[in-house]
Amino acid sequence: MPIGNVSERQQLPPDVGISVVILALGDPDGEVSALDQPNCHGEAHQSNSGTGQLWIPLVKRVKQPFFGEWALPGGKLQCGISLEQAAFSALDSTTDMHPRYLEQLYTFGDPSRSSGGLPMVSIVYWALVGATETKQYQEADNVQWFPVDALPKLAFDHNNIVEYALWRLRNRIEYSTIAARLVGEQFTLAQLRSVHEAVLGHPLDPANFRRRMLSSNELEDTGSTVVQGRSRPAVIYRYRANEQAVFRPEASLNVNAQTTNISESTDNSPHTSMTPLLKE
Amino acid sequence: MPIGNVSERQQLPPDVGISVVILALGDPDGEVSALDQPNCHGEAHQSNSGTGQLWIPLVKRVKQPFFGEWALPGGKLQCGISLEQAAFSALDSTTDMHPRYLEQLYTFGDPSRSSGGLPMVSIVYWALVGATETKQYQEADNVQWFPVDALPKLAFDHNNIVEYALWRLRNRIEYSTIAARLVGEQFTLAQLRSVHEAVLGHPLDPANFRRRMLSSNELEDTGSTVVQGRSRPAVIYRYRANEQAVFRPEASLNVNAQTTNISESTDNSPHTSMTPLLKE
DNA sequence: GCAAAAGTGTTAAGTGTACACCCATGC
DNA sequence: GCATGGGTGTACACTTAACACTTTTGC
Numbered sequence: 001m002p003i004g005n006v007s008e009r010q011q012l013p014p015d016v017g018i019s020v021v022i023l024a025l026g027d028p029d030g031e032v033s034a035l036d037q038p039n040c041h042g043e044a045h046q047s048n049s050g051t052g053q054l055w056i057p058l059v060k061r062v063k064q065p066f067f068g069e070w071a072l073p074g075g076k077l078q079c080g081i082s083l084e085q086a087a088f089s090a091l092d093s094t095t096d097m098h099p100r101y102l103e104q105l106y107t108f109g110d111p112s113r114s115s116g117g118l119p120m121v122s123i124v125y126w127a128l129v130g131a132t133e134t135k136q137y138q139e140a141d142n143v144q145w146f147p148v149d150a151l152p153k154l155a156f157d158h159n160n161i162v163e164y165a166l167w168r169l170r171n172r173i174e175y176s177t178i179a180a181r182l183v184g185e186q187f188t189l190a191q192l193r194s195v196h197e198a199v200l201g202h203p204l205d206p207a208n209f210r211r212r213m214l215s216s217n218e219l220e221d222t223g224s225t226v227v228q229g230r231s232r233p234a235v236i237y238r239y240r241a242n243e244q245a246v247f248r249p250e251a252s253l254n255v256n257a258q259t260t261n262i263s264e265s266t267d268n269s270p271h272t273s274m275t276p277l278l279k280e
Numbered sequence: 281m282p283i284g285n286v287s288e289r290q291q292l293p294p295d296v297g298i299s300v301v302i303l304a305l306g307d308p309d310g311e312v313s314a315l316d317q318p319n320c321h322g323e324a325h326q327s328n329s330g331t332g333q334l335w336i337p338l339v340k341r342v343k344q345p346f347f348g349e350w351a352l353p354g355g356k357l358q359c360g361i362s363l364e365q366a367a368f369s370a371l372d373s374t375t376d377m378h379p380r381y382l383e384q385l386y387t388f389g390d391p392s393r394s395s396g397g398l399p400m401v402s403i404v405y406w407a408l409v410g411a412t413e414t415k416q417y418q419e420a421d422n423v424q425w426f427p428v429d430a431l432p433k434l435a436f437d438h439n440n441i442v443e444y445a446l447w448r449l450r451n452r453i454e455y456s457t458i459a460a461r462l463v464g465e466q467f468t469l470a471q472l473r474s475v476h477e478a479v480l481g482h483p484l485d486p487a488n489f490r491r492r493m494l495s496s497n498e499l500e501d502t503g504s505t506v507v508q509g510r511s512r513p514a515v516i517y518r519y520r521a522n523e524q525a526v527f528r529p530e531a532s533l534n535v536n537a538q539t540t541n542i543s544e545s546t547d548n549s550p551h552t553s554m555t556p557l558l559k560e
Numbered sequence: 561g562c563a564a565a566a567g568t569g570t571t572a573a574g575t576g577t578a579c580a581c582c583c584a585t586g587c
Numbered sequence: 588g589c590a591t592g593g594g595t596g597t598a599c600a601c602t603t604a605a606c607a608c609t610t611t612t613g614c
Contacts, residue, residue, distance in 0.1 A: 121403075249444045486566080510613030512565060569606100587591105
C-alpha cells in the first residue's frame, strides 16, 4: 500500500521503469523453428515453419499492483548505464535472451496508467530475437511465452504497448530487412518470406519478394544450400553486416558504442550496439 | 551542489525532465513571414520569404549546471498530466507558443549526459509552430530565437537532440504534409514548397510538387488568391483537418483525447490532441 | 510587349505486381 | 514421369522526374 494521500504521492518523483517487448517467431505448435545449425549444408531435411506466429515472453508479477498477472519484462531504471543497456539488463534478468535488434519504442506516461495515484513512467524498448535463441531458453514458472494474437489481459497498459510494438514492426518491415533478425543466423528466402507474411498477415509473391530482398544488397549468399521438401534445394543466405550511417540519437554520446551487429558477435554484452532505424 | 558522493547519488531516483524542440520558419533577416491575415484575398502585396530558415527558441539557464548557457525549453516532469500535456506546459511556461504539431521525439538517458553523477532522463518532444504565432511572441531576456544552422553551444546534450529533431523532420516531411504546420493557417503552394526546400536543403520542381501536394488530398482550396510579385495570382490553400486513423501510442488511454487539429481550433488547451505520425 | 511566377501537359525512366515459365530435386 | 517449391523472364500498371508549354498578372 502506498503511503500518503493522493496529492502527496503526486509530489513524489515519478516511478521510472524500463520495459521490453520481445518478439520472436515460433511454429504454430509452440515450438520454435530454425535453420541455424552450422552443419546444415545440403543434407538436412526440415519442415518449413509455414506461416509462423509471433510470440512474446511475459513475466508474472510477484507484487502489487497487478500481483499474479502477466506483464512485460522490465525493471526499475538503473543508474550509471544507458537506457539501452538498462533494457538489456531488464531483459537478461528475466529471460536470458540476447536480442539481435533493440530500439527504443516509446515512453509511456499517461496518468491513467498510474495505479493508486503514484505516477509511473515506462521507457519501452522493443527487441527481436532469432528463432535459435528461443531454443536455448528454459521456461521458468514465472516466465511464459504467448502468441501475440492470444495474449491474456496484461498488467498496466501493457496490452496497448504490445499493440504499438506490433504496429511499428509491421511498418518497419516494409522498408528494411529487419525481419532477418527474427530468423536464425542463416535462412532461405522462403523462410524469410514466411516471416514477412506472418508479420504482415498476407501472402507475398515469391518471385517479387526474392528480387526485392536481393536488390536491397543486405543479404549475402553463404554458398550452401538446403533441401526443404522434395523440391529444388534453396540457397542459404545470411544477413550482411552493413555499416550504413544511420542516425542513432545517443550514439555520439556513448563512447563505447560501436555499430556492430550483435548477431555477428559472440559477445552479447550490452556494450555493443545494434544497427537500427533506416527511417523514423 | 549535489549532496552525497557519486555512488550515493546514483542510488537516488533519476531526475526526469521534459524538453521540447520547437521549430519555426523565419526569414533570413530574422523576421518571420506569414500569409495568415484573414483579410488577404487578392490585394495584398507581400515579399516571399524565399528559402527561409528554421529557427528554434532557447532559454538561458538560471541555475547550475550550465548556468547562463542556452538550453531547450523544458521542465520537471509534472504528475497527474500526460507527457504530452507536460510538454505543452513546459512550452507554455517559457515561450507562450501553442504548437500545431507535437510528438514525442525520443527519451535520452545516457549516463554521459548526467552532470556530476546525478542521473538524468529527458523525455523530449518536438513541436512545429506556424509563422504567425511567432509574430505574437515577445522576446524576453532569457528567451531568444536562433537559426538552427548557427546554434550556440547548448547545455547538456541539447545540440545533439536538436540534430535528431531536424533529422526526423527531414524524414517526416517526405511522406506527409507536415510542413503545412510550419507555415501560417493559409498559404500558397509556392510558400509550402519553399518550406520543403528549406527543410530538405534542395530545390523542388514546382509542377511536380504541386501535383504531389494536391493529390494527397490534405490541402483545401480557400477560394481566395494572392498576388506575390508581378506575376499571376496564386491560389491560397489551407490544411484540411483530416480524421485519418493513425496509431497514437497512448490515445486509447486518454479518455479526453480527440483527434482534432489544434490549428483549426481556438482552444489551444493541452487537452486537445494533434494528428501526427503517418509512419513511424 | 515583356518578365515572372502560376499552373498544365507530355514523355521517358523507374518501380511494383501479376503471372507464365523453366529448373532441380524426392518420390 | 510427376509433383513441388526454387528461381527467372516478362508484360503491364503505376509512380516519379524532367521539362516544354500556356496563363495571368505587374510594369
